[in-house]
Amino acid sequence: MKKTTLSKATLGRLPMYLRYIRSQSDERISASEMARVLKLGEVLVRKDMNCISDQGRPKIGYPRQELLANLEEILGSRDCVPVVVVGAGKLGLALMRYKGFQDFGLRIIAGFDSDVQKVDASHEECPVLPVGRLERFCRENGVRVGVIAVPEAAAQSACDALIASGVTSIWNFAPCQLTTPDGVAVQNENLALSLAHLCLGERGGRGARDENVS
Amino acid sequence: MKKTTLSKATLGRLPMYLRYIRSQSDERISASEMARVLKLGEVLVRKDMNCISDQGRPKIGYPRQELLANLEEILGSRDCVPVVVVGAGKLGLALMRYKGFQDFGLRIIAGFDSDVQKVDASHEECPVLPVGRLERFCRENGVRVGVIAVPEAAAQSACDALIASGVTSIWNFAPCQLTTPDGVAVQNENLALSLAHLCLGERGGRGARDENVS
Incomplete structure (x- = not known):
């Protein structure tokens, strides 16, 4: 190859x-x-x-x-990469139930939340577990990829917990810069940005409307 | 400028x-x-x-x-662009409650759903309304931007309804190609793709891990 x-x-x-x-x-x-x-x-x-x-x-x-x-x-069609999500609010749950990951050999296998009200082990393929179980779960399941879907104020501690659990690739939805050691890759996601780029055209011809975006 | x-x-x-x-x-x-x-x-x-x-x-x-x-x-700090979301499932609600849009002068002002169970007018800033009210709402509020957050099978009809309501920019989260007339801009969003690109590194050194992604 x-x-x-x-x-x-x-x-x-x-x-x-x-x-x-x-x-x-x-x-x-x-x-x-x-x-x-x-x-x-x-x-x-x-x-x-x-x-x-x-x-x-x-x-x-x-x-x-x-x-x-x-x-x-x-x-990764033969060998799925296991992924965990920290934060089981609306965004976290939306990600956990999103079907598109399997196309890329990714499988979200659990969510974690500090709010016991959100814990829900009934969903077999992807339960929501207490955040205290994160490290052990990641070690036992060889998880190296984590998603942060918590509010900004909780993002750095979620990040630290993921790194302590052996995660080396982090996809961050919280609107903040995370501090991470060398060897950890962080991708910051700004959900609003794609829509903002599309909408530049609504304000007078800049950006996405000048390109073929479909 | x-x-x-x-x-x-x-x-x-x-x-x-x-x-x-x-x-x-x-x-x-x-x-x-x-x-x-x-x-x-x-x-x-x-x-x-x-x-x-x-x-x-x-x-x-x-x-x-x-x-x-x-x-x-x-x-658009002085003049927000109004946006509607079709589909008030987990993803739709996550988008409706996401705070980051205001940085780009975008405001999601309503969601729409065909399921009456999901209708909820109690949220003052961004109610969920029956989809039958979409066209009138968009016309009355000058909405030109719409988000599709419905399952694949319902995406084209959501798209048609948005276009009939005067929407000219569509941000599509459903995993399908929409058919639209000339003059309508469509941005297809694949939530899984960013994570997949980040994770290429987990499979042997391609992609995001070779770049500075943070």
Whole structure:
């Protein structure tokens, strides 16, 4: 497999490619045919495919088995990454029940909350547990990825608890900068920003409306 | 004001710049001092400032009043854009209660749901109303921006209802491609993708872990 870094946009299209390639039986996959079926630009599809395989040949296509193996490895189709969410408020619960993670080989396996009212072990696939059980749960389940969905004031202590539990990748929805040691990756998510970028057009032609955003 | 298109990343930093500039009293704003206080790279801050103002002068800085006026115009600080959400499930409610929109001059003023159990007019700032009232509400309140937070099967009809109500910018959380007429901007949001990109590193060094993501 090529060792290129995948852009977020390319990554977002991979589940679609994987579904298409799984539906095919020919040993060779044609990028132009795939582009046509998926209603994507041919140049874009070739660019994406070149991140996944260096076995493409003009007029012959890409070897189906190699594409399949590489996509399944990247998307973790055979080996889900377990994820926990700290904070079982509306956002935390929305994330815990969101179906889209499995496309990327991610599985939210538990939520944690300091409010005993929110604890709910009845949901088999993804229970909400007391935050005091976070560390043991993460160690026992090999969890390295955590989501912070608590209010700003509680975010740093949630972050510290995740790191103490062995988590090395943190997705932070709280509107604040977290302090983390070296070796911990933090992705800050600002839910409002995508909408704000889309809406720049509503204020006079800047931003998203000038681009093809769909 | 310069008529440059703002990137999403630049837009995301503007509320921070606005807070800083409001806190200052000097007539001139120094980009290097602002970069230092906000812990950002100086080159980055200068690049962002040049999208906001063309009045920067070496060793003198940017005129505070002009920056302030331009930022407030872009961020809609004086003139909020009203937004509606269709779908008052966990995700819809999480968005309706999310505080971050006001930084960008956006205000979610109502949610709509076809399930009468979810209707709740008691929340003064952002009630949940029956979907049958969508069109009249949007017309009366000049709503041009709508969020789709319904399941995939209901997304196209939610989209059609928003467009019939005069909405021209749609932020879609349902995992499907919407069909829209010309003149309607659609931004598809995949909540899972940011986490997936962050987690590429957990599978062997691709993607987010190779970049500075914090």
